[in-house]
Amino acid sequence: MRNILRMNFSVDRKNKKIKVEREFDVPVDLVWSAWTESDLLDQWWAPKPWKVKTKSIDFKDGGFWLYAMISPEGEKHWSRANFKEITPKERFTSLEAFCDENGNVNHDLPKSHWENQFIEHKSSTFVHTVIRFNELSDLEKMVEMGFEEGFRSALTNLDEIFKNTGND
Amino acid sequence: MKRDVFQAIADPTRRDILSLLAAKSMTPNSIAEQFDSSRQAVSKHIHFLVECDLLDQEKQGRKIYYHINPEKMNEIEKWIQQFKGLLEKRFDQLDDVLAQLKAQEK
Numbered sequence: 484m485r486n487i488l489r490m491n492f493s494v495d496r497k498n499k500k501i502k503v504e505r506e507f508d509v510p511v512d513l514v515w516s517a518w519t520e521s522d523l524l525d526q527w528w529a530p531k532p533w534k535v536k537t538k539s540i541d542f543k544d545g546g547f548w549l550y551a552m553i554s555p556e557g558e559k560h561w562s563r564a565n566f567k568e569i570t571p572k573e574r575f576t577s578l579e580a581f582c583d584e585n586g587n588v589n590h591d592l593p594k595s596h597w598e599n600q601f602i603e604h605k606s607s608t609f610v611h612t613v614i615r616f617n618e619l620s621d622l623e624k625m626v627e628m629g630f631e632e633g634f635r636s637a638l639t640n641l642d643e644i645f646k647n648t649g650n651d
Numbered sequence: 652m653k654r655d656v657f658q659a660i661a662d663p664t665r666r667d668i669l670s671l672l673a674a675k676s677m678t679p680n681s682i683a684e685q686f687d688s689s690r691q692a693v694s695k696h697i698h699f700l701v702e703c704d705l706l707d708q709e710k711q712g713r714k715i716y717y718h719i720n721p722e723k724m725n726e727i728e729k730w731i732q733q734f735k736g737l738l739e740k741r742f743d744q745l746d747d748v749l750a751q752l753k754a755q756e757k
Binding site for chain 1: 731738744745752
């Protein structure tokens with residue numbers, strides 16, 4: 484059975500933030516694992532047909548996840564997420580940046596700050612994510628760098644999904 | 652470098668000008684009156700917005716009126732919608748991963 488649990492999405496233009504709320508119908512233990520363990524992250528972080536391959540992960544305060552976003556043609560875009568403020572099964576923050584395969588950050592490309600909160604309620608889990616950008620215009624580069632063709636081709640379908648889920 | 656719509660909204664004064672003009676067309680003077688900064692500074696911002704097509708100008712008699720170009724404003728909205736789509740897709744995939752994990756637990 485396919486879950487259609489609603490995603491709330493709002494944009495705070497003034498503070499350059501995007502807020503997302505999404506429900507997952509499993510307990511928090513599983514959701515937390517999926518967000519913090521590389522073998523699971525590899526399975527969902529990239530929108531298909533893109534793939535994610537982890538080079539290294541050290542999920543602790545001050546640690547980071549180094550991974551490649553791989554295009555259908557095999558082109559690799561390296562990213563890293565620096566983890567901070569971890570409260571297990573409740574909350575963590577991360578700084579997302581583009582880098583090379585050794586994790587050296589490219590400061591010319593946009594960075595984003597992510598705060599993820601996990602709240603279990605009646606055996607399902609709500610994830611509240613706040614993504615803060617230095618400039619909202621960074622979204623353009625992020626979408627282009629990470630997802631290009633594969634993502635664009637999927638857009639038509641997504642437009643349909645938006646129509647069916649109403650406007651938020 | 653070509654000025655684009657994203658640079659345009661990066662500045663708070665320019666964002667304020669856009670929200671003023673969202674309500675009605677205005678002359679450069681009436682726009683400048685709304686700000687503490689110099690008329691010249693406001694005029695620079697207006698020109699910036701014109702250069703990246705966010706504003707159109709229209710002559711009525713001796714006066715010039717500025718108004719918003721709604722098509723251009725939609726570009727920002729487009730990137731936001733794409734990002735939203737990306738997250739939707741990611742989370743749908745996460746649903747699948749979680750369903751598998753749940754099945755394994757049983």
